[in-house]
Amino acid sequence: MTATLPTYDVDTVRADFPILSRQVNGHPLVYLDSAATSQKPRQVLDALRAHYEGCNANVSRSVHTLGTEATEAFEGARAKVAAFIGAARPEEVVFTKNSTEAINLVAHAFSERAIDPRFRLGPGDEIVISEMEHHSNILPWQLLCERTGATLRWFGLTDDGRLDESNLDELVNERTRLVSLVHVSNILGTANDVGPIVARARQVGALVMLDGSQSVPHLPVDVAALGVDFLAFTGHKMCGPTGIGGLWGRYELLQAMPPFLGGGSMIETVTMQRSTYAQPPMKFEAGTPPIAEAVGLGAAVDYLSGIGMDAIHRHEKELAGYALDALASVPDLRVIGPRTAEGRGGTISFALGDIHPHDVGQILDTEGVQVRVGHHCARPVCVRFGVPATTRASFYLYTTTDEVDALVRGLEKVRKVFG
Amino acid sequence: MTATLPTYDVDTVRADFPILSRQVNGHPLVYLDSAATSQKPRQVLDALRAHYEGCNANVSRSVHTLGTEATEAFEGARAKVAAFIGAARPEEVVFTKNSTEAINLVAHAFSERAIDPRFRLGPGDEIVISEMEHHSNILPWQLLCERTGATLRWFGLTDDGRLDESNLDELVNERTRLVSLVHVSNILGTANDVGPIVARARQVGALVMLDGSQSVPHLPVDVAALGVDFLAFTGHKMCGPTGIGGLWGRYELLQAMPPFLGGGSMIETVTMQRSTYAQPPMKFEAGTPPIAEAVGLGAAVDYLSGIGMDAIHRHEKELAGYALDALASVPDLRVIGPRTAEGRGGTISFALGDIHPHDVGQILDTEGVQVRVGHHCARPVCVRFGVPATTRASFYLYTTTDEVDALVRGLEKVRKVFG
Amino acid sequence: MTKVDDLYQEIILDHYKHPHGRGLREPYLAEAHHVNPTCGDEVTLRVNLADDTITDVSYEGMGCSISQASASVLHEIMVGLPVIEALARHDAFATLMAGRGEVEPDEEVLGDAVAFAGVARYPARVKCALLSWMAFKDALARAAEESIVEGSAS
Amino acid sequence: MTKVDDLYQEIILDHYKHPHGRGLREPYLAEAHHVNPTCGDEVTLRVNLADDTITDVSYEGMGCSISQASASVLHEIMVGLPVIEALARHDAFATLMAGRGEVEPDEEVLGDAVAFAGVARYPARVKCALLSWMAFKDALARAAEESIVEGSAS
């Protein structure tokens, strides 16, 4: 029986997602992999189709009707996304193909020859991340440090999967140029309270970037309230299409940054000898952008706002509590990450005795239960907790307690096969 | 009356494109802006929707059924695209968000610290492009030369808008590391015969990249026959979705190149201290790729192959001939670019007396005729031909001679208003 | 048809075909050069001031009928105005252009520039109409600085 | 249910629960370390040769039942075989795994490894089954080089 949470009708929500009525291996689909990518409501798919069938054209360079309509749809989507995250103005949102590109874009702003001192980086300078980052918030900084000779440092983790901030003042210091942190971990589920870190970064004059890939889809995020400088997020995890993500940055910082990719639309004027660049966000959107995808993301943001990010957050928190209790009843199961519903999202990683996650996932799949297994692009977390990989169940606005029950039943079956 | 070309039924083709039945300003839509972006057939839109509703999941990291199906769809699309351009193997195709990213990816492989000497670039080394490049094949090289101190050089243009190869041997020399050329110009329509340039590049040991943004959609392109090293192309101009493009490269070169964007999926193993990278194409596909968009591009390639690239090419050549004749009848009209249908594609730029292209385009729009006006991201061409901008009509598989007639009628109206 | 007439009002075509004040002239206090990156249109515009009054606006450039006509109208409106009044009219024009056709223009304030009301409904053309006006604002700001420097030096 | 039994054949679960030849041993001619980047599974594998015959395959690593069992089966099949025969069986196994379930395995050649036929229908798991086999091929190639060097030195 689906427990209907107060003020939240999950069945109504589910009816918007066509894929949820499909069967997998003879069982109803139980999709518990929303941290990898979310499913898409009909409203988003309709918006995509309507765009392609109604006013598909290239943007920004056109006086014709189709081009004007496409440009309005694209820029309208930017305004919606900007409002969704509390940006001061639409021009603070740069459309990218995903979070990963957004983080790389910021990493490439730093160099030894940067004109603005805030982006000048060389030997002796430090970038700070954490041990719970997704590879997409590790590799860009490793590559940057290789290019510039700067040093990469990181926060460690406590045994219950939270940021170890005990050495904050030493770690974030006068040499620190940027702190880039995950807002909600995609493997541990941990939600980081970034307040103290932002405060410390401000003291030492370091910039702060948040990887909001797992927070923007799941809770109300307001960049002004957070007080950070940059936020990366990705459309496909928030009911939007693949192929679209975003970087939010304070406008003045975006202006101070050099361009990243070069090409059409990011220029002011071009000669064969030299070129000048457009203002942000155009400066960072070289080539034809993911137009229909932006429109789809705009529709996703409308959809999420219609339900209410507070309501979605509450729903997931209830589910996380329910699931943590239910999983506690499975013998030999060890949750990797916070064991209470406080300060965490609806993503739960665990180990089941010695059984390899691949085997766990495979047996669950035969029951229609789709969980992710592996290092979840956060291998350092696995190393930290001494496991090769984890099994991860992750929830979203359409997840039900019934589905959590199916997971628990599936785990019993796993134990039978491999016990 | 629509002239039905032999073996080509344009009306049947048009029936596949839902948008073509729309009205603009009270007239049937006459879409003559396919060089900016193409329209999408129902088959592609259906494939997108079927993917999202049927097996939407993240790729490559999953053992669950949805993830496996999504991965097969994604990799299947890669194989289709590879076959479409004559690649030796699917792994030679790297999915990017557009052509522009593909070109930037190659540009970022070059540096002073590159391990492979073919990608080592510094002061004294030269990159060669041409005066007819799209900004997306100019800016990445200008930025690269700024980073490395290398020199950017270029082929000039003849008065009829063809590459001036008279100084080929001097321009492409022992100092040249790479020649990057547009295959078909998006502003002049010129189709470049790259044979002699490839031969000369081989003599001096330079790599050759082709910008196929305007060739891959319109004519049979076979990378093996062309003998080049890299090819960039973009999905939205070839009946595919926005947000997807590709880089083809010889596998051995892709292996020799350093990674570009860092993040999930492009790694072999990660520690906080250092990481190693996956093999191509994964090495260059950091983060969640444009999954549904790749599937859509696969469907586009199927659609184009079903009609036949030879047939499409023939249709457009006939249209170009028809249009050049028809435009010759318009007083004061000057075609900028080749004036015969030989060695050109179905993209025609022109000036109409002193009337500014903005005004030309605006009046045509009132008649439902959608042409692009401006510098078409190829400002050096405008400078070369002494115009601030041009009006450009560009054709595709669904364009009819009727539509060319509508253009010519529209131009009469323009002359009436501004004459 | 009505639609295009809306954009290309008789007044606009008149100014386009017979531009007022075209050409760069001396003396001038400040100059600005603006470019519309989407189409490559350009304008170079000079402003001269005397006693806080605009004594000349001269310009040269290439562009479409809308941008040419709006430069002509700009000249006509601004020459002879006190700076503060010029800024107010500039504001009124910018507001009209940003209004997407919803703003009712005041002919008292804008003169011939009311003819551009229709342009506001064509987002791609708003930049054309604003090109010389933005250059004017830039040049005026610089001219004001110049005259302050001169004033304090005298 | 039938589907999962197809993947997790009794033989596979047996090899998984009671692996043959597990542990790294001396002497050995060459060693290889392979990683499955999608899940982080690893294997270290050693090969020893004498007179062109495989005298030991020893291994250690972490991984799922499929990868553990396939290492165990690999050990069982390969020890005692001439190198040329070992390569042929490796080929047969690789072909089976690439066959998406369409290839009929030959029990004469593959022994217990025929039990992996079902794995070929699970593209995500093929890499698991091949992990130790790929490490084996690498190690064998290196061992062959070693023994040539040694042979020519003698």
Ligand SMILES: Cc1ncc(COP(=O)(O)O)c(C=O)c1O
């Ligand atoms: C010749 C040429 N090169 C490159 C591009 C850039 O393609 P995209 O904008 O899809 O990156 C285009 C089209 O815009 C083009 O026509």
Ligand SMILES: Cc1ncc(COP(=O)(O)O)c(C=O)c1O
């Ligand atoms: C925390 C976190 N950061 C970054 C990413 C990268 O997002 P994308 O793959 O969309 O670039 C992800 C998801 O894959 C994530 O969960």
